Structure formats: C-alpha cells, structure tokens
Amino acid sequence: MIISLRDISYEELKNKLSKDDKILLWSCNTCIKFCGVGGYDKMVLLEKMLTADGYTVIGKELVSIACLYSLTEQHQQDPNKKELFDEATAVISLTCEDGYETAEAVFKDKKVIRVVKTLGVGNFSMDRGPILTAPFEWTELEQNDQGYSFPEVAEKLNLYPTFFDRNEAAPDSTDDLIRITINQKEYQVKKDITIMQACEQNGIKIPHLCHESDLTPDANCRLCLVKVKGEQELAPACATTVKEGMEITTEDEELNHNRRILLELQMASHEHNCLTCHKGNPCIAGSCELQELIREFDIKESRYEQNKEKYPIDNTSPVLSYDPNKCILCGRCVRACSEIACQNNLGFINRGADTLVAAGANKDFDQSISLVHCATGT
Amino acid sequence: MVVKDLEGLKKIKNQTLEIQSLDDTKNRKRITVHMGTCGIASGAQDVLNTFKKLVRESKEKDIKIETTGCMGICSKEPLVTVEIINQEPIIYEYVNNEKAMEIFNTHIQEGKVLSKYAFVRGKESEIEERVQNNGAIKGQEVLDDSIKGIEEIPFFNLQKRIVMRNRGAIDPFKINDYIARDGYEAAYKALKEMDSKKIIQTILDSGLRGRGGAGFPTGLKWKFASQPQSEEKYIICNADEGDPGAFVCGEETALIHSIQGQRGNPRLKIPYPAEKGLFNKPTVIDNVETLANIAPIILKGSDWFTKIGTDKSKGTKVFSITGDIVNVGCIEVPIGTSIQTVIEDIASPMEGAKIKAVQLGGPSGGCLPVQYFDTPLDYEPLKDLGTIMGSGGMIAINEKKSAVDIARFFVRFCASESCGKCLPCREGTRQMVNILDKICSGNGTTEDINKLEDLALVVKKTSLCGLGKTASNPVLSTLQYFRNEYEAIVQ
Ligand SMILES: Cc1cc2nc3c(=O)[nH]c(=O)nc-3n(C[C@H](O)[C@H](O)[C@H](O)COP(=O)(O)O)c2cc1C
Ligand code: SF4
Numbered sequence: 001m002i003i004s005l006r007d008i009s010y011e012e013l014k015n016k017l018s019k020d021d022k023i024l025l026w027s028c029n030t031c032i033k034f035c036g037v038g039g040y041d042k043m044v045l046l047e048k049m050l051t052a053d054g055y056t057v058i059g060k061e062l063v064s065i066a067c068l069y070s071l072t073e074q075h076q077q078d079p080n081k082k083e084l085f086d087e088a089t090a091v092i093s094l095t096c097e098d099g100y101e102t103a104e105a106v107f108k109d110k111k112v113i114r115v116v117k118t119l120g121v122g123n124f125s126m127d128r129g130p131i132l133t134a135p136f137e138w139t140e141l142e143q144n145d146q147g148y149s150f151p152e153v154a155e156k157l158n159l160y161p162t163f164f165d166r167n168e169a170a171p172d173s174t175d176d177l178i179r180i181t182i183n184q185k186e187y188q189v190k191k192d193i194t195i196m197q198a199c200e201q202n203g204i205k206i207p208h209l210c211h212e213s214d215l216t217p218d219a220n221c222r223l224c225l226v227k228v229k230g231e232q233e234l235a236p237a238c239a240t241t242v243k244e245g246m247e248i249t250t251e252d253e254e255l256n257h258n259r260r261i262l263l264e265l266q267m268a269s270h271e272h273n274c275l276t277c278h279k280g281n282p283c284i285a286g287s288c289e290l291q292e293l294i295r296e297f298d299i300k301e302s303r304y305e306q307n308k309e310k311y312p313i314d315n316t317s318p319v320l321s322y323d324p325n326k327c328i329l330c331g332r333c334v335r336a337c338s339e340i341a342c343q344n345n346l347g348f349i350n351r352g353a354d355t356l357v358a359a360g361a362n363k364d365f366d367q368s369i370s371l372v373h374c375a376t377g378t
Numbered sequence: 379m380v381v382k383d384l385e386g387l388k389k390i391k392n393q394t395l396e397i398q399s400l401d402d403t404k405n406r407k408r409i410t411v412h413m414g415t416c417g418i419a420s421g422a423q424d425v426l427n428t429f430k431k432l433v434r435e436s437k438e439k440d441i442k443i444e445t446t447g448c449m450g451i452c453s454k455e456p457l458v459t460v461e462i463i464n465q466e467p468i469i470y471e472y473v474n475n476e477k478a479m480e481i482f483n484t485h486i487q488e489g490k491v492l493s494k495y496a497f498v499r500g501k502e503s504e505i506e507e508r509v510q511n512n513g514a515i516k517g518q519e520v521l522d523d524s525i526k527g528i529e530e531i532p533f534f535n536l537q538k539r540i541v542m543r544n545r546g547a548i549d550p551f552k553i554n555d556y557i558a559r560d561g562y563e564a565a566y567k568a569l570k571e572m573d574s575k576k577i578i579q580t581i582l583d584s585g586l587r588g589r590g591g592a593g594f595p596t597g598l599k600w601k602f603a604s605q606p607q608s609e610e611k612y613i614i615c616n617a618d619e620g621d622p623g624a625f626v627c628g629e630e631t632a633l634i635h636s637i638q639g640q641r642g643n644p645r646l647k648i649p650y651p652a653e654k655g656l657f658n659k660p661t662v663i664d665n666v667e668t669l670a671n672i673a674p675i676i677l678k679g680s681d682w683f684t685k686i687g688t689d690k691s692k693g694t695k696v697f698s699i700t701g702d703i704v705n706v707g708c709i710e711v712p713i714g715t716s717i718q719t720v721i722e723d724i725a726s727p728m729e730g731a732k733i734k735a736v737q738l739g740g741p742s743g744g745c746l747p748v749q750y751f752d753t754p755l756d757y758e759p760l761k762d763l764g765t766i767m768g769s770g771g772m773i774a775i776n777e778k779k780s781a782v783d784i785a786r787f788f789v790r791f792c793a794s795e796s797c798g799k800c801l802p803c804r805e806g807t808r809q810m811v812n813i814l815d816k817i818c819s820g821n822g823t824t825e826d827i828n829k830l831e832d833l834a835l836v837v838k839k840t841s842l843c844g845l846g847k848t849a850s851n852p853v854l855s856t857l858q859y860f861r862n863e864y865e866a867i868v869q
C-alpha cells in the first residue's frame with residue numbers, strides 16, 4: 001500500500017479556493033482511505049467544513065482506484081455523472097500524488113487541488129494503524145523493518161498525521177437545523193440527512209445490512225424500518241429524509257419482532273453457520289455484520305426450514321472468491337461496482353429465492369468488486 | 379395520412395361509415411368473425427378461412443368478411459355475427475367449420491336463421507338504441523324472436539361500457555374504424571381547445587382513479603408531474619396486463635427500469651416518478667385502462683363521468699371473470715356494483731356448483747366468502763375486507779375446493795414472481811410456501827398455522843414494493859375467513 005500524509009493546512013486549502021468555485025470532492029477508496037486522508041467519510045467531513053465556511057460543494061465522487069487513468073476517465077464520462085463534472089470548477093483530490101496527477105490530466109479545464117505528499121510504500125497493522133516501511137529516497141528516512149508510524153513521520157517531515165479537524169471550520173449554521181423527535185427525545189439535526197444519519201450522529205443504533213454511507217440507499221434488507229408518526233407504512237431509515245417535527249420510533253416490540261423474523265429468514269436462506277463462522281472476527285476488510293446482529297438479537301436458531309441447496313463457489317477471479325451460500329444479496333458489491341468502480345460489471349441474476357450476484361452477463365467474477373463493501377465478508 | 383383539422387377527421391369518419399354500411403348494390407351481407415385471443419384459441423382462424431373459401435366458391439360479390447376483437451364473453455367463442463341488409467344481426471356461438479358451412483348455406487344464402495346455433499339477436503354496440511326501441515332497431519326485420527335479444531342477457535345489460543365501448547365493433551388493426559366511432563376527436567379538443575391546466579382540472583373534477591390497482595387520483599398525479607420544470611417529460615402507458623408473465627415488471631418503478639434496459643426490479647418510490655422517473659425526467663405512469671377513460675371524459679365532460687360509480691370512485695371498472703362460472707370473460711361494470719350481481723347475474727355459477735368464495739384482485743388479492751357478496755366492488759370497501767381491486771381479476775370458487783390449496787397456489791405464484799431484491803419477500807414467500815406445503819401434506823400443526831400468520835404479517839409490513847406487501851393477502855384472507863379449513867387438516 002502507498003503511504004501519503006496530508007501536507008496542507010485547512011487555511012492553505014481555503015486560500016486555494018474562491019467562494020464562487022463549484023467544488024467537487026474526489027477521493028480514492030484504496031490506500032488513501034487506510035492512511036486516514038480519504039474515503040467517503042472524509043469527504044463528508046470536508047464537505048461539512050467547507051459548507052460551514054460558505055463554500056459551495058456540488059458533489060462527492062468516490063473512485064475505487066484513483067491512480068488508474070482509464071477508470072478516472074470512465075467516471076468523468078459516465079452519463080449519470082456528466083452534469084456534475086461539467087459544472088465543477090475546482091476538484092479537491094483526496095488521493096495519493098499519483099491519483100492527483102491522474103485527476104489533473106483528466107480534468108484538464110479545472111483547478112485540481114492536491115492535499116497530500118506521497119512518501120513511499122507501507123502497510124496497515126491492526127495495532128499501530130498505517131505504517132511506512134519503504135520510504136522514497138527524497139524523504140531521507142532510512143529503511144526500517146518495523147516501519148514508521150504516522151505521528152513519527154509527520155514530525156520528521158513536517159506533515160500532518162491526521163485529516164483536517166472539524167473545529168478548524170465555522171460551526172454549523174443553525175439555519176439548516178431542524179427539530180425531530182427520536183424515541184420521545186428531541187434532537188436538533190441538519191435538514192436533508194436521513195433518519196439513519198440523524199440516529200448515528202446521536203448515538204442511536206439502528207440495525208442495518210444493506211446500507212453503507214458511501215453508496216446510494218437501496219433499502220432491500222428492511223432491517224432499518226422504523227415508525228414515523230402519521231405514516232401508515234414503516235419507513236426505511238437508510239433512505240428516508242428527516243423533516244421538521246418528525247416523530248420517529250426506532251425500536252419497540254413490533255419493530256424488533258420484525259427484525260428478528262427477518263434475521264431468521266436470512267439465516268434459513270442458506271447454510272450460514274453464523275454462530276460458529278470465522279467471518280465474525282474483525283479484520284481490515286470488515287467482519288460479518290449479519291453475525292453481529294444475530295448475536296445482538298440473541299438468536300439461537302432460525303424457526304424456518306433451512307434451504308439445503310448448495311451453490312458452487314466462484315473462484316474465477318484472481319483476487320476474490322464469491323460464495324453464494326454466504327451472500328445475503330444486500331447488493332452492496334453491486335452498487336459499489338457501479339457507483340465507485342464505475343464498471344457496471346456486477347448484477348443480479350434469476351428471481352425470487354434463486355437470486356444470485358453475477359458478473360458481466362452471467363460470466364465469472366473479475367476484479368470489479370470492492371470487497372470492503374461486503375456485508376458478510378463473502 | 380395527415381389530418382390537419384376537425385374537418386379532416388370528420389371526412390375520414392364519414393367515408394368509413396359509408397364503406398361500412400350495408401347497401402343494396404355492393405354489400406348486402408356481412409360476416410364478422412370475432413378474432414380476440416380467446417376466439418383464435420378456440421379456432422376462429424379456421425372458421426374465418428372456411429368463410430373466406432365459401433364466399434370465394436359461391437362467386438357472390440355482395441358478401442363482406444370482417445374481423446373484430448373480443449366481445450367479452452370468451453367462453454362462447456368462436457363467435458360470428460351475420461348481417462343481411464334490413465335484417466337484424468344474428469350472433470352465432472361455438473362456431474366450427476361444419477357449423478360455418480351450415481350457417482353459410484342456410485342463413486347467408488337462403489336467408490333463414492339457424493336458431494339452434496344462435497346466441498343472440500343484435501349487436502352490443504347497439505344495446506342502448508335497442509332498449510329505447512323496445513328491443514329492435516328501426517328498419518331492421520326481426521327474423522326469429524325465439525332468439526333472445528342481446529339487451530335481454532344480464533351478461534350484457536348489466537354492464538356499462540366506457541373503456542370497452544368499441545369492443546366487437548371495430549377492427550383494432552384499422553385506425554379508420556376507430557375514427558368512425560369518434561376516435562381522436564378528444565385528442566383534437568384537448569390540443570386545440572384546452573390548455574394543460576384545463577385538461578388536468580377536467581380529470582381532477584372527473585374523480586378518475588388509477589385502475590392499475592392502487593386507485594390514486596389520476597388528475598392529482600398529472601398535476602404533480604406538471605409542476606417540475608423540464609424540457610422533457612414522459613407519459614408511460616402501463617399495459618402490462620394479464621397477470622402471469624413477468625408479473626413484477628408491471629410495478630411502475632420496475633417498468634421504468636425495464637424501459638431503460640435494466641433489470642426489472644422495483645426501487646424505492648422516492649423520488650417519485652413525477653419528479654424523477656424515466657431517464658430521470660418527470661414521468662406520469664398510468665394504467666392502460668385509466669388512460670382509456672381520458673378520451674370519453676374530455677369529450678363528454680367530467681359531469682357526465684361523475685354520475686357513474688360511487689361517491690369516492692367514479693366510472694367503471696373492467697374485471698376478468700373466471701372460475702366455476704358459465705360466462706367466463708371480460709366485463710365492465712359501474713364501480714360499486716356488488717360481487718353478488720357479478721357472480722350470480724353476469725357470470726352465472728355453473729350448474730350444480732355452490733360458490734363459497736371469490737378471489738379478487740389477481741394473484742396477490744384475497745378471498746372473500748359468500749356472506750360478503752353484497753360488498754360493492756370499490757377500492758376502500760374491498761381493502762377493508764383484506765382484499766384488493768388490484769388488476770381486476772375475479773375467480774369464483776366452489777365449495778369443493780380447499781381454501782388452503784388456493785392460498786398455496788397464489789403464494790407459490792408470488793414466490794416465483796418475487797424479483798428477489800428485498801429479504802422479506804424473497805425469503806418470506808419461500809418460507810410461506812414451505813409451511814403451506816407442510817400443512818397441505820397433513821403434517822402441519824396448530825403451531826404451523828400461527829407461524830404462517832405471523833410470517834405473513836411481517837412480510838406484508840416490511841416488503842419493499844407492492845408485490846411483497848400484498849403477497850400475504852391470499853394467506854391472511856383465507857386465515858381470516860376459512861381458518862376452520864386449516865384447522866381441519868393439521869394435527
Ligand atoms: C407487483 C405489481 C404488479 C403490477 N402490475 C401492474 C400491471 O400489470 N399493470 C398496471 O397498470 N399496473 C400494475 N401495477 C401498478 C403500477 O405500479 C402502477 O401503480 C400503475 O401502473 C399506476 O397507474 P394507475 O394510477 O393508472 O393505476 C403493479 C404493481 C405491483 C406492485
Ligand atoms: S459470513 Fe455468512 S455464515 Fe459466516 S457469519 Fe456471516 S452470514 Fe454467517
């Protein structure tokens with residue numbers, strides 16, 4: 001993995017922008033994400049800061065591997081995104097320097113802003129986080145098997161070990177705050193966010209499997225359904241926008257009963273040995289979120305008859321193996337493939353309970369999917 | 379053919395009427411073969427060929443052969459209408475090649491009616507005129523009054539034809555046939571004499587509600603879609619009728635995906651298609667039956683339309699009736715007509731069959747027992763009883779059939795049609811089938827009944843689109859009204 005650290009301050013970033021700029025945030029979802037300077041969450045944070053300071057951010061675009069010229073071009077030419085790219089005047093590139101240069105070459109007519117310095121090669125350790133093991137010569141750092149941690153590197157080379165700090169920007173203006181009630185308690189939240197986001201920001205957990213903050217909501221797992229006062233039907237928290245005065249119930253006997261039944265249905269769908277499966281252990285690619293929920297709901301076994309049919313495991317990809325027997329069809333990989341990798345390579349085949357994820361017109365899996373997105377680590 | 383104004387339209391209309399009318403010189407006789415899908419399936423093509431051959435061989439020059447679509451009463455197909463100038467038309471039922479020859483020889487050539495094969499006298503499109511004239515049309519000789527007049531048959535006289543006003547009367551492949559029956563006059567009026575606001579207001583005032591199932595006010599839908607600014611807007615006519623097939627693709631967002639060349643999966647309704655629909659442009663999706671009401675409303679005005687139907691629901695509804703009945707077919711009745719009227723009078727139960735329930739609304743509808751047959755066919759009253767108007771399917775069920783089997787049949791259908799996107803519908807319908815299989819095989823327990831009911835409710839409450847939300851209806855309604863049948867077969 002390529003190691004990069006931030007080398008400009010928030011002040012310096014603002015100096016490169018003007019208030020008339022239509023800003024597009026551009027980030028890579030690979031190395032830079034593990035260096036803590038990129039990825040979707042970081043774009044959300046930077047968007048908040050810039051907006052609070054009166055800048056106009058018109059969009060956030062996450063790309064799976066930003067140093068690939070052809071991929072960057074594909075994003076730019078995607079008909080669904082064309083308007084956004086045409087409108088933008090400035091692009092802030094939360095990528096390594098290579099990704100920055102690629103962006104500069106593709107977005108020729110725009111101001112492309114670099115945020116990091118790329119220092120060499122390294123890896124990610126569970127206890128120390130990202131470390132730099134093979135620094136470039138110009139850094140004048142010595143090769144070191146143990147690797148340098150980010151605070152060390154930052155001090156030696158006069159860089160910043162972390163992302164921009166929210167407190168450097170103006171506080172959120174109260175104009176776009178609205179009042180909502182969640183589980184009978186009042187909260188002030190920003191308008192235009194989803195119920196899920198409002199709850200996350202206030203430490204309220206809602207079970208979910210198909211939702212991921214960097215993907216468009218698809219609302220297919222139905223676990224996050226909540227009650228909204230005055231609405232006849234349950235609302236998916238991941239896809240419902242908050243409104244002034246909304247009264248939301250995220251948990252009660254009925255909702256939890258629904259969730260329990262849904263989880264048991266999921267368990268019965270294939271031979272998930274969820275209570276013993278090793279995928280429950282956390283690792284860099286995430287752990288099994290279904291297993292976590294099954295533990296949380298204290299489910300010992302499914303009341304429904306288990307589907308015994310076994311689907312063959314697809315090992316045709318050099319980097320991935322797809323095991324339909326563990327797949328919960330949350331569609332995160334499919335959306336990641338189309339929205340982040342810009343490939344439209346994955347899709348669903350068959351109908352009903354025979355539905356499967358498949359690559360390019362029922363061919364085999366290839367590199368298109370971003371395995372960090374899988375809910376079960378399939 | 380370019381028509382520039384109303385005059386042009388009228389000209390075509392008059393020319394076509396002229397050609398269609400029987401006269402003493404060239405066209406003294408006409409044979410019309412009803413070539414709907416039902417007719418063709420029962421052999422209408424053969425019958426048509428036979429008549430063509432007979433006319434050719436007879437060398438008579440004054441016989442015309444025409445084709446039209448379905449007459450609505452599919453169980454009597456093949457149907458053939460024989461007309462001779464100045465005489466009453468006779469409709470023959472169950473026509474085959476032999477009968478065709480006999481009809482040709484006896485009726486067409488000798489002018490004698492074959493009452494043993496006759497179904498009725500008169501044409502459906504002339505029922506109102508016949509009623510006004512005591513069961514005849516002025517200037518037409520009545521050949522055999524032992525044959526019933528079409529206006530005397532409950533199947534026909536209890537119907538009210540708005541969207542099906544032209545059935546049996548025009549050849550759907552001939553645009554001039556339609557123009558001859560006032561076709562496109564409403565389009566002319568709307569384009570030349572009304573602006574968009576006035577059109578929307580007329581539809582709002584008419585009280586027309588969507589016939590695709592949900593009954594949403596059509597005018598309101600149009601109003602919503604008229605508000606966003608956009609160079610391009612779309613209207614989609616949802617004619618995905620006939621429930622078997624890719625069932626779920628009739629759901630509006632799935633239909634949009636299909637048109638865009640994507641997998642026919644539904645999506646969340648928000649953003650509404652009226653804001654961002656087909657190719658992300660504001661889009662109105664109306665059912666084909668809904669749209670078929672528009673032209674008559676524009677021509678005759680909203681006041682005329684509001685006189686038909688109930689307080690909350692105006693106009694008529696088309697139903698497809700089948701099951702243990704004599705008159706299988708397609709009917710159009712004023713909204714609010716009772717189930718009783720449709721089953722007893724229009725459909726007419728088969729001899730010896732005691733009807734115990736009716737399954738309404740297509741595969742994801744519900745079963746209503748006979749004690750609710752006085753319920754008006756209308757959106758809300760049906761919903762309150764656990765079923766739906768839906769696509770207008772109506773199946774009469776006799777007392778020998780098991781309600782549990784029926785529930786299993788329909789849940790199986792929904793399970794196989796589920797698009798597989800959301801968990802409750804994808805897995806829940808499969809598990810409902812599993813439990814129903816167990817109960818039907820005699821190995822079920824009371825516990826299984828409760829488990830089934832619980833699951834059905836969760837699937838209903840948590841599914842993403844209308845398919846999953848209604849897939850439980852067959853189970854829940856049979857559990858509500860025929861629980862004893864479940865209890866009788868469990869241990
Ligand atoms: C599973 C499912 C199948 C449907 N099939 C049809 C259909 O075949 N034809 C149709 O017009 N509407 C169908 N609908 C309803 C459409 O989603 C939509 O509501 C309708 O076309 C809107 O038109 P209306 O307002 O004129 O009824 C279906 C809905 C669901 C949930
Ligand atoms: S990976 Fe599959 S089997 Fe393993 S715990 Fe997760 S859901 Fe269960």
Ligand code: SF4
Pocket residue numbers: 326327328329330331332333334357373374375376377378
């Ligand atoms: S492979 Fe993983 S991410 Fe893709 S649908 Fe299956 S569970 Fe979801």
Ligand code: SF4
Pocket residue numbers: 626643644795796797798799800801803804841842843844845846847
């Ligand atoms: S309810 Fe059924 S048909 Fe509708 S989206 Fe879910 S799985 Fe697909």
Ligand code: FES
Pocket residue numbers: 207208209210211218219220221222223224225236237238239
């Ligand atoms: S997280 Fe909202 S439906 Fe899956």
